Amino acid sequence: MNAAARYVKIVEWSDDDQCFVGSCPGLFYGGCHGDDEKSVFAELCQIVEETVKLYEAESRPLPPVTSGYDWANTIMNTTTTS
Incomplete structure (x- = not known):
C-alpha cells in the first residue's frame, strides 16, 4: 500500500x-x-498522490493519516443522533 492510500478521499455533491x-x-x-x-x-486520487510526493520530495513529514477510523459509520451515527 502506498502512502496516498492512507488518506480519506471524499467526493460529494455541492448544491451551492x-x-x-x-x-x-x-x-x-x-x-x-x-x-x-x-x-x-480519479482527479482527487491523482492530486493526493502528487501531494504525498511533494511532501516526500521536500523531506517534510506527512500529516497524520485519516484512514482507519470507520468514517461511514461515524457519520451515520452522528446524523441519526442529531
Whole structure:
C-alpha cells in the first residue's frame, strides 16, 4: 500500500456549486470539482498522490493519516443522533 492510500478521499455533491467536489481533509485544503463523480474521484486520487510526493520530495513529514477510523459509520451515527 502506498502512502496516498492512507488518506480519506471524499467526493460529494455541492448544491451551492452544482457539481461534485472532491477533498482530502487533513492532507490539503481545497480539492477538485466537476460534473462527473467518477472523474472527480480519479482527479482527487491523482492530486493526493502528487501531494504525498511533494511532501516526500521536500523531506517534510506527512500529516497524520485519516484512514482507519470507520468514517461511514461515524457519520451515520452522528446524523441519526442529531
